[in-house]
Amino acid sequence: MPNATTRPKRSRRSRRTSREDSARNELVSRSLESAQQCLYNQDYGTAFVHYLLVLNVEPLLKDFVKESFRFTLFKWTEELDSLGRIQDLFDCYEQALELFPVDEVILNSMGEHLFRMGFRDEAAGHFHKALKLRPDFPEAKENFYRVANWLVERWHFLMLNDRGRNHKYQLAIQKAVRGGCSTVLDIGTGTGILGMCAKKAGAAEVYACELSKTMYELACEVVTASKMEGSIKLLHMKSLEMEIPKDIPKRVSLVVTETVDAGLFGEGIIETLIHAWNHLLLPPQNSQDSPVNPSETGRVIPAGATVFGMAVECQEIRRHHRLCVSTVGGLALDAVGEIHSPVSCSADADDSTEPYTTERLSRLPGGYMPLTSPFRALDIDFNDPQELEGLCSREVSRLSLMVTQEGILDALAVWFQLHLDEENSLSTAPHEKTCWEQAIYPVQGPQDCAVKPGDRLLVEVSCKDAYLRLCCVAVVKDGCVLRLDSWEGGDIWGPEVELCSALAGLQTDREGPTEAFILECPELALLNNTHYHQNFQAAMGKLLTRLQEARSGPQVIEQGSEPLYVLDVSEGFSLISLMAAQLGLSLAAGSESASALVRAYSSVEKEQHQTILRLLAQGNRVPVEALEFWLNHVEDDSAVFQRPATEKLWSAIVLDCVETCGLIRQKLMEKATLARCLLEDGGRIFPERIVIYGMLVESDMLLQESAVQGREPTLGFNIAPFINQFTVPIHVFLDLSTLECTRLSEPAELFNLDLMNTHNNYPSRDLMMQVTSSGRLTAIPFWYQIHLDDKWSVSTFSQDSHWKQAAVVLQDPLCVTVGDWVRLTVQLHKSSLSITATREEDRPVAMDASRSEDIVAMDTAKEEGAVMDAVEVDSSSVTESP
Ligand code: 44T
Numbered sequence: 001m002p003n004a005t006t007r008p009k010r011s012r013r014s015r016r017t018s019r020e021d022s023a024r025n026e027l028v029s030r031s032l033e034s035a036q037q038c039l040y041n042q043d044y045g046t047a048f049v050h051y052l053l054v055l056n057v058e059p060l061l062k063d064f065v066k067e068s069f070r071f072t073l074f075k076w077t078e079e080l081d082s083l084g085r086i087q088d089l090f091d092c093y094e095q096a097l098e099l100f101p102v103d104e105v106i107l108n109s110m111g112e113h114l115f116r117m118g119f120r121d122e123a124a125g126h127f128h129k130a131l132k133l134r135p136d137f138p139e140a141k142e143n144f145y146r147v148a149n150w151l152v153e154r155w156h157f158l159m160l161n162d163r164g165r166n167h168k169y170q171l172a173i174q175k176a177v178r179g180g181c182s183t184v185l186d187i188g189t190g191t192g193i194l195g196m197c198a199k200k201a202g203a204a205e206v207y208a209c210e211l212s213k214t215m216y217e218l219a220c221e222v223v224t225a226s227k228m229e230g231s232i233k234l235l236h237m238k239s240l241e242m243e244i245p246k247d248i249p250k251r252v253s254l255v256v257t258e259t260v261d262a263g264l265f266g267e268g269i270i271e272t273l274i275h276a277w278n279h280l281l282l283p284p285q286n287s288q289d290s291p292v293n294p295s296e297t298g299r300v301i302p303a304g305a306t307v308f309g310m311a312v313e314c315q316e317i318r319r320h321h322r323l324c325v326s327t328v329g330g331l332a333l334d335a336v337g338e339i340h341s342p343v344s345c346s347a348d349a350d351d352s353t354e355p356y357t358t359e360r361l362s363r364l365p366g367g368y369m370p371l372t373s374p375f376r377a378l379d380i381d382f383n384d385p386q387e388l389e390g391l392c393s394r395e396v397s398r399l400s401l402m403v404t405q406e407g408i409l410d411a412l413a414v415w416f417q418l419h420l421d422e423e424n425s426l427s428t429a430p431h432e433k434t435c436w437e438q439a440i441y442p443v444q445g446p447q448d449c450a451v452k453p454g455d456r457l458l459v460e461v462s463c464k465d466a467y468l469r470l471c472c473v474a475v476v477k478d479g480c481v482l483r484l485d486s487w488e489g490g491d492i493w494g495p496e497v498e499l500c501s502a503l504a505g506l507q508t509d510r511e512g513p514t515e516a517f518i519l520e521c522p523e524l525a526l527l528n529n530t531h532y533h534q535n536f537q538a539a540m541g542k543l544l545t546r547l548q549e550a551r552s553g554p555q556v557i558e559q560g561s562e563p564l565y566v567l568d569v570s571e572g573f574s575l576i577s578l579m580a581a582q583l584g585l586s587l588a589a590g591s592e593s594a595s596a597l598v599r600a601y602s603s604v605e606k607e608q609h610q611t612i613l614r615l616l617a618q619g620n621r622v623p624v625e626a627l628e629f630w631l632n633h634v635e636d637d638s639a640v641f642q643r644p645a646t647e648k649l650w651s652a653i654v655l656d657c658v659e660t661c662g663l664i665r666q667k668l669m670e671k672a673t674l675a676r677c678l679l680e681d682g683g684r685i686f687p688e689r690i691v692i693y694g695m696l697v698e699s700d701m702l703l704q705e706s707a708v709q710g711r712e713p714t715l716g717f718n719i720a721p722f723i724n725q726f727t728v729p730i731h732v733f734l735d736l737s738t739l740e741c742t743r744l745s746e747p748a749e750l751f752n753l754d755l756m757n758t759h760n761n762y763p764s765r766d767l768m769m770q771v772t773s774s775g776r777l778t779a780i781p782f783w784y785q786i787h788l789d790d791k792w793s794v795s796t797f798s799q800d801s802h803w804k805q806a807a808v809v810l811q812d813p814l815c816v817t818v819g820d821w822v823r824l825t826v827q828l829h830k831s832s833l834s835i836t837a838t839r840e841e842d843r844p845v846a847m848d849a850s851r852s853e854d855i856v857a858m859d860t861a862k863e864e865g866a867v868m869d870a871v872e873v874d875s876s877s878v879t880e881s882p
Helices: 012-040 044-057 059-082 086-099 104-116 120-133 138-151 155-161 163-178 193-200 213-225 269-280 315-321 385-390 495-504 521-527 530-551 554-559 576-588 607-619 637-641 668-677 700-706 720-726 849-854
Strands: 183-187 205-209 232-235 254-257 299-301 304-313 357-359 375-381 397-402 411-419 425-427 438-442 456-464 467-477 480-483 564-568 598-602 627-629 650-654 679-686 689-694 730-734 748-754 764-770 775-787 793-795 805-816 821-829 832-840 857-860 870-873
Touching (some): 012 044, 044 059, 059 086, 059 104, 104 120, 104 138, 120 138, 120 213, 155 163, 155 700, 155 720, 163 193, 163 299, 163 425, 183 193, 183 269, 193 205, 193 213, 213 720, 254 269, 269 385, 304 456, 304 467, 315 438, 375 397, 375 467, 411 467, 530 564, 530 793, 564 576, 576 598, 576 607, 576 627, 607 627, 668 679, 700 730, 700 805, 748 821, 775 832, 805 832
Parallel strands (some): 205 232, 564 598, 650 679
Antiparallel strands (some): 304 411, 397 456, 411 438, 456 467, 467 480, 689 748, 730 805, 764 821, 764 857, 775 805, 821 832, 832 870
C-alpha cells in the first residue's frame, strides 16, 4: 500500500495537465472514431489524416491500430497513384514510416511504388531493409530478387570468377605502379577490385569512382572490410563529372578501367578516356620524347584494343532478327512488307534501334558457321588522346572480305583483344574460354542472302555516336553487286571494288526503303514459329467449330447471327486474335452471316502492332469489324477481361502464361480464375493446362554466373560475402540445349497447373527423382509443356521456340551418386513456384524394388526433411544469362 504522505501533491500544473489529458483523450477517441467511419465509407484520404492525428497524439495506440492504419495507407496511396499524385503518395509513406520505421510491410510496399516509378536503387534499399527485418517475408524476398538483377548485373559474378582476367589486370597494374605510376584512378570500380589492386601494389594515392549507387555502396563495404577505407577514396559519380581539385586533388599518373562491353565502346570508354585525358590524367608520354619519369606522365590500362569481325550463318540469330516465313497460322504475311528487329546499324536506322546485340556465339542453340575468316576491323590506342578524339570523325573504313564457306549471311560477329599493356591481353573471341559475349550485327533484308566461296562482302566500319558500327552493305557475287542497305552507290569504293560499284549501276534499280516495322526479338521469333501457330490454329479451330455446331442447333436458331467472342490478352505482339477472326470466316463460309461468326479482340497496345494486324487483316480478307483492339475500349488494366458488351460472354480467352525468360507470368492463376468466370458455356481458356518439367544437372557455369565461387578471396580481397548478398536463386534466359552441364537425371514432370479446373491443382507436390549419373547437383533447369487443349500443345524447350528456359541454382550443391533418390518439393504460392531439393538417404519406402529402374519420378507423401535450398520461381526471382 503506497504511503499517502509520499504521494506527490496535485499542483495547479498537474490539474491543468489532467484537463489537457482528458481533452487529448477526447480528441484521440473522436479522431479514431472518425478514422474508422471514413474507412467504412471508403474515404481513405480522410481516414488516413485521422489516423495520423491519432498516432501522433497517442503513440501508445500504435499496436492497436497498426493493421487498419496500414490498410488505409495502402488504399489511399493506391488512389493517389491512380490520380498521378506521386509526391503526395510518397509524403504519405514518409509520414507512415516516421510512425512505423521498422514496419517491413510498409517498407516493402513503399519499395514497390518506388520500383514502379523507376527509382530502382531506392526500391532495393526498402526491400533489403524489409527482408532484414523479416528474412522469411515472401513478398519482400520476391521483390528483392527482382531488383537484385538490376542493381548488380550478373556479369559482375562472371568477371570476379574469371581468374585469368583478374590475374592479368593485377600483373599490368603491379607493373605500372612499380614502374612509377604512383597516383591511380579506377574508373567504374564496381566492387573496388582494381583500385585495391593498385593500392596493394604500392600506389601512394588511389581514387575510384563508380556511377551505380549500389555498386558504390558495395565497394565501400568491400574496401572497409579490407581495411583500406583510409587509403582509397571512393566517389559515387560518373568520371565525366569529376573535377580537380574538388573530387581529386591533382591529375593522376594512371587510369585503370574495364568500362568496356561486348562491342568495346558501348559503356562509353571513348568519351570517358577523352575526358580523363583532358581533365584527370597527367599528359601522355610522347613516344618521340626521351622517356620521362612515369610519375610525371599519364597512362591508361588497358593501353588499347584490336577489334575483329567475322561473317556468320546462324539460324538462331536469323529467326530473332528477320521475318523468315511467308505464311503463319493460315495468314499470308506479305501484306506487311518488311519486319525486322530493333537491332540495326543501316544508314536509315533511327533512335529506336541499337546497332548491335550481344550473344555468346558458342552457346547459341543450333550453333553458327563462319562464312569468312576473322578480319581486323579496328585498332585503337587508349594512350593517344588525339586518336581517341579523332575516332568519331574518322573516315568510314571499307573492307572487302572473301567468303570462304557457302551459307546464308546472317550476321557479322565482333570481338576484341584488350591490350592491358605490352605483355598482358584479354580476348573476347568466341572460341576463347572466357565469360565474354560477342557483339552481333545482324544482316537485314527481306530475303535470305546466300553466299558462296569466292563471293565478296563489302563491310563498312565506322564509329558513330561513339558506338562501333559494322555494316555489311553489299555482296559481290558473279560480277554483280547486291546492295544490302540503302547505300546510294557511286565511286566511293577503293580500287579493288571499282568494278563492283560500276556494275552496281547496271543492277535493276532498288526501290527506296519502304517503311519497315519493328518487332522485338522474341516477338519476331514467335512470328517465325510456324509450329506454335499451327497448333493454336488447330485448337482454336476445333473449339470454334464445336461452338458453332452447338449454336446451329434448333433451339438457338433465332440467335444465329450472334458471333463468338474471342479475346487474346497476350503480352506484346500476337497473331492469335486475327487467326481466330480468319477461322471464323472460313467456318462461316457459305452461310449468310459469313463475316460475323467470330469477333476477335486483341489486346496489342502499340500503334505499330495494331497497324501490322490491320494490314494483315486486309491482306487476308478479314473484314475490319471482325477484329477489334480491346485496350481501345477499356480504360484501366483491371478491366481487361470485361465482357465485350453487357450480357455477352467470351467463347475463348487466350492467356499468355510463360515469359520469354522462362518463368510463369506473375498473377497467371489469378487471371485464369477471372477469365474462367467470363466464359460462356462451353468456352475455353487457352491454354487449359501447363505441365512443368525439370531435371537434375551439374553445371559449374550456372554457379559461376550466380555467385562468386570458392572460399579463396578474390585476388586476396574478401569480395564474395558482400556481392553474394545479391545472389538470386533462379537463373533465367537460359539456353538449356547448349548449357555446359552433366545431366544427373532424366527429365521428369514436376508440377501441373490446371487453368480450367482449379480444383485439380495442388498447392505442393513432393516427387522423387532418381540420380542416373554421379555428380554435384547444382541446378534444376525447368521448362513447360503448354497444353492448349487435350490434343494440341507447345513446348517452351524446342528449337523454334521464342522462349528460353530457367533454372533453380543451388548455392550448396548436393553430392549424389547413381541410384540415389533426390526429393523435390515443388510448391505453388499465387503464381510463384518454389523448389526444394534434399537427398534421401534411404530408398523411398513406397518404392517397389523390382520396378525401380523404370521410375524416374514418383510422388510421395510430404515429409519433413532437411531443406537444402528453397527458392521462389516466378517472374520476380531472376538471374539473367548476362
Ligand atoms: N559487360 C561485361 C560489361 N561505369 C563490363 O556502373 C563479361 C557482359 C559482360 N563509373 C556478359 C559477359 C560480360 N564513371 O559498374 C559498372 C558501371 C561503371 C562508370 C564511373 C564512368 N564513366 C563509368 C562507366 C561505367 O563501371 C562498371 C563497369 S562497366 C562495364 C563492364 C564478363 N555480358
